[in-house]
Amino acid sequence: MAEKRKSGSVRKASSCPVTTYARAVVSGRIVAGRLVKLACERHLADLKSGGKRGLVWDGAAARHAIDFFGHLRHSTGEWAGEPFVLQDWQQFVVGSLYGWKRKNGLRRFRTAYVEVARKNGKSVLLAGTALYALIADAEPGAHVYSAATTRDQARIVFGEAERMVAASSALQSRITRTVNNLAVLPTSSWFRPLSADASKMDGLNIHFAAVDEVHEHPGPEIIQKLNTATGARRQPLIFEITTAGYDRHSVCRQHHEFSVKALEGTVPMESSDSWFAYIATIDEGDDWTDEKVWVKANPSLGVTVKLDDLKRQIDEAREMPAQQNAIRRLRLNEWTEQVTRWLDMSVWEEGGLPAATDWRIVKHELEELEGKLLGRECYGGLDLARVNDLSAFVLVFPPTLDDVLGALADKWIVTCRFWIPEDDIVRRVRRDRVPYDVWRDQGFLTATPGNATDFAFVEKEILDLAGRYDLRELSYDRTFAGEIVQHLQDEGLNLVQFGQGFLSMAAPTAELERLSVSRSLWHGGHPVLRWNASNVAVRHDPAGNIKPDKERSTERIDGIVAICNALGRALARDVNAGRSVYETRGILML
Incomplete structure (x- = not known):
């Protein structure tokens, strides 16, 4: 006007x-x-x-x-x-x-x-x-x-x-x-x-x-x-x-x-x-x-x-x-009935390479750190989506005192993998304005042949990672897991079903939030994980507990859910060992 x-x-x-x-x-x-x-x-x-x-x-x-x-x-x-x-x-x-x-x-x-x-x-x-x-x-x-x-x-x-x-x-x-x-x-x-x-x-x-x-x-x-x-x-x-x-x-x-x-x-x-x-x-x-x-x-x-x-x-x-x-x-101009985004992305950015960092540098830094983690104790988290959507797998490494990791020795370290069907990429890029094709070409996610995620690729990658690291447990949500769980168990992996209700998810969700707010997060600039983090909305129960809510979240949050799954088992490991997770501050995310 x-x-x-x-x-x-x-x-x-x-x-x-x-x-x-x-x-x-x-x-x-x-x-x-x-x-x-x-x-x-x-x-x-x-x-x-x-x-x-x-x-x-x-x-x-x-x-x-x-x-x-x-x-x-x-x-x-x-x-x-x-x-x-x-x-x-x-x-x-x-x-x-x-x-x-x-x-x-x-x-x-x-x-x-x-x-x-x-x-x-x-x-x-x-x-x-x-x-x-x-x-x-x-x-x-x-x-x-x-x-x-x-x-x-x-x-x-x-x-x-x-x-x-x-x-x-x-x-x-x-x-x-x-x-x-x-x-x-x-x-x-x-x-x-x-x-x-x-x-x-x-x-x-x-x-x-x-x-x-x-x-x-x-x-x-x-x-x-x-x-x-x-x-x-x-x-x-x-x-x-x-x-x-x-x-x-x-x-x-x-x-x-x-x-x-x-x-x-x-x-x-x-x-x-x-x-x-x-x-x-x-x-x-x-x-x-x-x-x-x-x-x-x-x-x-x-x-x-x-x-x-x-x-x-x-x-x-x-x-x-x-x-x-x-x-x-x-x-x-306020959105009514909107769900407030859970993680403050300005805080998230402080814990990693800036979003504008050249992807080749980000990729190199992630691969170099993964090499330093060979043979170390870790916990896995798997979040499989419907056959034509994004799936995620993460490994959570508890803190160590190993000098090889330098300043990262007292941090939690998370590595991640993502998959999506190849035939669906073009449609999803146009519909969602999410650069799956770019991330595929840069190596930040794997596109499996066909119009549905080929879980054989997921199994192979998990088994390869299990051979490189000391994978103690792999936690999963049973909703879309299906045969892949049985196959991985047949290969000798220790799989643990991890509930998605407040009873299971509240503790790791709260811990992940605490680590973010305390500036103890380092995600390395992984673009798919950053995108997942920016999408997360949470649900509250009457007691004030929170957990990620896929229905309320605007886009995919699979990487964050997988982290909560793995972090939940890692927290249980600390409790069983007589240690408080709050004594092991910091989580590094790749």
């Missing part, structure tokens, strides 16, 4: 509004939440080092897109007839999308996920950006769509664009308006609303798609169809804007979680470099009734978001608990 420019205000021609906003947020001059700060830090970091990854900042292109909005006019409300002037946070979004490019000159970002509270001007921002894609993006035959679950919802953004065209003589001279269609005839380009009828979404050739209120999508089908329809374009863009939702299994929640990981740097840049994220919400621990934090979720506060109105609604919700979830979700 635009803000009326104050009389006498001057915009320096040489300034970059994107970078200016980023610096103001990072310095604290503009109050913003943690995730917006991460988005700004990402921009500033890429200005310094993005060139190494083939990224180029084109300030003129960013300015061109931002200035385009000055040709638009508001059609309704108090600004009707006024030029559309982007606010600073909107300039950051638009400028980032069009200013960042690859070294080949094409745009960097292919998906944009923007999440802000209601009344912050989401729909009009989408409509203006869609019009830019239609007439100012130098794309012949640009096919632009406003996509939603229903035709009425799709027409919200499209209708706003129609009114913008009707209010601008400059746009009217270039755009032909017919029913549900805005066309630029000389370039064979058009802008149309598109609803959820999947049968009508086949055969599209999308240059730009505006997706409003993603949290209302009942499933991923619409966005999947949009993404697959961009393959023939040079630089397509799917622009998603939404308010927070409440369904943790929705496509919106998936995109929210991926956006958070992209901002935190916990997914490889190969996957996140083409994904733009801007999430404005109050922070964990903020008092939602405190007026000072509201601007974090409402960057348009004082302009399109009226403080008095917001205060009235929050005051009412404070007195009427039944309204709190709705108000906190819609006006403060």
